[in-house]
Amino acid sequence: MDIPLGKNVGNSLEVIEAIDVLNNHGDPALTELCLQLSASLLNLAGKGNEDECYMLCRKSLESGSALKKLAEIVSSQGGNANYIYNPALFKKAEKSQDIFAAQSGYITKIDTEKVGNASVLSGAGRLKKEDGIDYSAGIIMHKQYGDSVQQNEPVATVYGDNEEKISSAALLINAAFTYSKAKPERKEVILDKISKETLSL
Template structure:
């Protein structure tokens, strides 16, 4: 089929056959389809949508545009988690080793920071020597020896998606639910998963703030993933405040290690992490009961098995062998720290979570342009939760900065983001809903 005829059919609201979609995706991969044609197709989909069958076909075609990993010979169910992103969302760092300590194989392919949200790979790059872009042999060895590996997408995994997304990013077509779904799932399914759990965020710190729209994405992701043959469920989780009490890179790694070792666990972060771990155990059929799966995940955390697994993963992928025990010595620290104090007494009524994420970017902990270098040491810690009672002058957070100018900008952003009122607000549970196929 000619590319222009393929585009015309979708432009006019017609249905696309799976073999025609596969042919178009091959053209994206080999360059025979131009950027202009990709852009035109994306815009046609933006306005006319894709059916569930068309979205499955697009997902599978992009999955098959490169390598599809094979985990045969590894005696563990292979499962992963994907988050739509948030502020202080370092769940992956604890979840992968908890799930692995429970008997799952977790080949976690993660991304870098996007907009106001932090990237798991940028956090892992804080660890000296850690390889976030290993070859497939090292990736497999890490999963075999540690049970999990947190890495980035290689050039050989879903290359059609990489090109397609690049065009969508500059043609105002990113927001299509069907194209978001195919983009996310093509990369995840290329990892050779047996099952998948999705963490779909909503709220003022999420990419999709509106609950109903985020729920539509969750339902589409679950339906398409199951249609593509991968058992999948989703949890809807609240991002109306930072999930961890830290936002940044090295500071979130510290938060994760302290969580795994029991030094400090943010309550909402613990709830979400263990809920996702239990969901992974159930969806992979390693456990049949959500209650027993949750207990099993909690035991793996409290026993120290998950912390040991994290340390093993870090070492196999090139990091220090004593990282868990001596993380403070290995992680870079910011030159300046300063407390941001509450301007009045009361209760934290709300937090503009997106603005906290932007403050981290302004500090240098995120990117304004794709080529920007990350400052792994900067960030914000000690972020207090919505509903917390504070006295005037009590700390709201601590800024870790490279210089006085960026520290002042971050301090102002935090003061603007925190709304303090006399009345104690109602605080929603962090896990709002479970979405199944």
């Protein structure tokens, strides 16, 4: 993976982003990826052709049935489904630090390995198996590959409850961004598809 698929990195932050998609208010690119993946799975399960399955998935977002199904799954496992309908209930990180664009121009690369490691440093993951996890910690990317930016414009924010961890993560996030005066070529998130037809070849 050479570009982040969404804008949020971290436990609660990613759940909130997933809820936004299921609530039909998600990032357009991430929503489209989820629709395409879901449609392909339904197609492989024999629920119709690709177009029919895509429309089934689209309707489930628009009708609210996709979000309702997630709430049912959470409830069936003993969770509190109120969080699905009201993501503001998720614990908020106590501290945050913004990362600013080093120069004006375009974002030509976001090093996803650095982003992942920064998430761990923020407290969202473990360096050792005995380490605890801060479920509110993580990163929100305000800018993505190909976006134009002005110098000192916020490109990301690191969240957590430990200033030292946040500072370490922020340094790594800052190093993850590469800028150029020239606009980069568009990158497709979906390069190709595997379908029942291609599997039978």
